[in-house]
Amino acid sequence: MKFNPLLEGITIYEAGKPIELVVREYGIAANDVVKLASNENPFGTSQAVVDAIKDVAHLMYRYPDDSSYELKEKLAHHYGVESRNIIIGSGSDQVIEFCVRAKVSKGDKVLMAGTTFAMYEIYSHHVGATVLRTTSREHNLDEFRAIYQENPDIAIIFLCLPNNPLGECLGRDKVYNFLAEISPETLVVVDGAYQEYAAYKDPSKKIEPADLIARFPNAIYLGTFSKAYGLGGMRVGYGIATREVIEPLYKLRPPFNITTLSLRAAIVALDDQEFVAMSVAHNFREMSRYEAFAHAHGWRTIESYTNFITMLIDGRSSKKLAEALMKRGVIVRDLTSYGLNALRITIGTSEQNDRFFEVMNELVK
Numbered sequence: 001m002k003f004n005p006l007l008e009g010i011t012i013y014e015a016g017k018p019i020e021l022v023v024r025e026y027g028i029a030a031n032d033v034v035k036l037a038s039n040e041n042p043f044g045t046s047q048a049v050v051d052a053i054k055d056v057a058h059l060m061y062r063y064p065d066d067s068s069y070e071l072k073e074k075l076a077h078h079y080g081v082e083s084r085n086i087i088i089g090s091g092s093d094q095v096i097e098f099c100v101r102a103k104v105s106k107g108d109k110v111l112m113a114g115t116t117f118a119m120y121e122i123y124s125h126h127v128g129a130t131v132l133r134t135t136s137r138e139h140n141l142d143e144f145r146a147i148y149q150e151n152p153d154i155a156i157i158f159l160c161l162p163n164n165p166l167g168e169c170l171g172r173d174k175v176y177n178f179l180a181e182i183s184p185e186t187l188v189v190v191d192g193a194y195q196e197y198a199a200y201k202d203p204s205k206k207i208e209p210a211d212l213i214a215r216f217p218n219a220i221y222l223g224t225f226s227k228a229y230g231l232g233g234m235r236v237g238y239g240i241a242t243r244e245v246i247e248p249l250y251k252l253r254p255p256f257n258i259t260t261l262s263l264r265a266a267i268v269a270l271d272d273q274e275f276v277a278m279s280v281a282h283n284f285r286e287m288s289r290y291e292a293f294a295h296a297h298g299w300r301t302i303e304s305y306t307n308f309i310t311m312l313i314d315g316r317s318s319k320k321l322a323e324a325l326m327k328r329g330v331i332v333r334d335l336t337s338y339g340l341n342a343l344r345i346t347i348g349t350s351e352q353n354d355r356f357f358e359v360m361n362e363l364v365k
Helices: 019-026 047-059 069-079 092-103 118-126 141-150 172-179 195-201 209-215 243-250 260-271 273-296 318-327 350-364
Strands: 086-089 109-112 130-133 156-160 187-191 219-224 237-240 300-302 308-312 342-346
Touching (some): 019 318, 069 086, 069 237, 092 118, 109 141, 118 156, 209 219, 209 237, 273 350, 318 342, 318 350
Parallel strands (some): 109 130, 156 187
Antiparallel strands (some): 086 237, 300 308, 308 342
């Protein structure tokens, strides 16, 4: 049987290992497994969201409001934009797919950082695009400029701010200076999945969607409820852009792409900013423990503006360390597939982090 030849050579996205896998393979009780691999909110989600889901669970037989009216209205108020500037996706990665399919044709060029979110490349290959990457793993705007000047016909530029899986983040002013040099015919995707964290740690990194699209009508801002809001299992993301950018994306959106329960969860989560603020503040308090641990062992970390930290392992195999941790019930993300001898570790609760350090200290002795 023949399949689309564009699928040949595409690497399947590797998600973080689920708790269920560790339970099955190593016989560890689920309650004894600590998952620090998928950048989930370790506090779960707001109690207000849990209560709201219980209240509407009996409606799961109904199709959701396909217009996502209430959620778009709340997002519009939250960000100071109009609801017509918003599209809702099943996770922000679905909006990434919309952008690629709407803008890129076979043979077009797409530009991204040397190491960044894998789905940018995967979706680009789905449509036969040529993927251009910087030599630097992190976002180096001088390299972005050089590549763009040689290829002014680039269809899409992806900027992951902050960057997954490394954690670094460009400053807003540098981003704006760069965007001012880009043709209005090039779509610039500003992926803000971790912006809540970056804005807390350093306000100069904060990208305001309303300001972004007013200055640069060829840009789209992506956000998600999967990280700071703790709704990874509900799969709700969104894009914010001018109507000229948003309207073509709607032609690709399937009907009812967000569930009834997901909509309600996101609507209520957006109102509980106290939960978000608590989660983000805890994240950076605990992150300092990982930085100290790495320093004590002579390892480097990439300064992170996210809810994870990338630890560059020296003198040991990150893959073997990740496997040894998993056998002891601690799941982290090995970055060998990205060409890095490094671990990406989600910042957990204090207790989860205690467990990580306990096991890791045993392994490195």
